[in-house]
Amino acid sequence: ASVSEPAQKCCTENIQPFLTSILEELMGPVSSGFMEVRSLFDKEVNEIIQDFQKTNDMTRLKENVDQLMALPFNSVKMEPCYVKVNLLQEVLQDLKSRFKVYHIDFVIQRTQNFMQELMENAVYTFEQLFSPSRQADSAKVAMTIEKVKLRVLK
Secondary structure, eight states: TTTTHHHHHHHHIIIIIGHHHHHHHHHHHHHHHHHHHHHHHHHHHHHHHHHHHHHOOOHHHHHHHHHTTTTTGHHHHHHHHHHHHHHHHHHHHHHHHHHOOOOOOHHHHHHHHHHHHHHHHHHHHHHHGGGGGGSSSSHHHHHHHHHHHHHHHO
16 A cells, blocks of 8 residues: 555656657567568468469479478578567667666567467468368469468458
8 A cells, every 4th residue: 555656656657658659669660570471471472372373283382382381480581570670679778778678688589479470370370271272273273372361461
């Protein structure tokens, strides 16, 4: 009871007025990183579509989808996504001095983990939705891949 009122006053005066601006500062790099994940998924699926349209090879399509499933664990391809979030380092340095925010590396690492998890979910969902369509007429496969991609991106 004796701590509640001073703590409430401190939060109301020293933290609450800055929350909106803090969230805006943090969301810039975070949103940029997640948009990069979306863009990478889109690009990789488009390459699968283009390759299938050129070759019409179902075996190669299966190999390409298997490679897509490994995308979240491909550090080279995921690196551009992670780099976007590294901008948090600068934003959090300012917050560290103003609000005593520590463990900046942990915040960045967790954000990157969420990005990898999002990609894992995207490729898994893609594979689950597309899997029944593999036996379909090869003329419709490219169109089906596109539809599944759009569904996952939605």
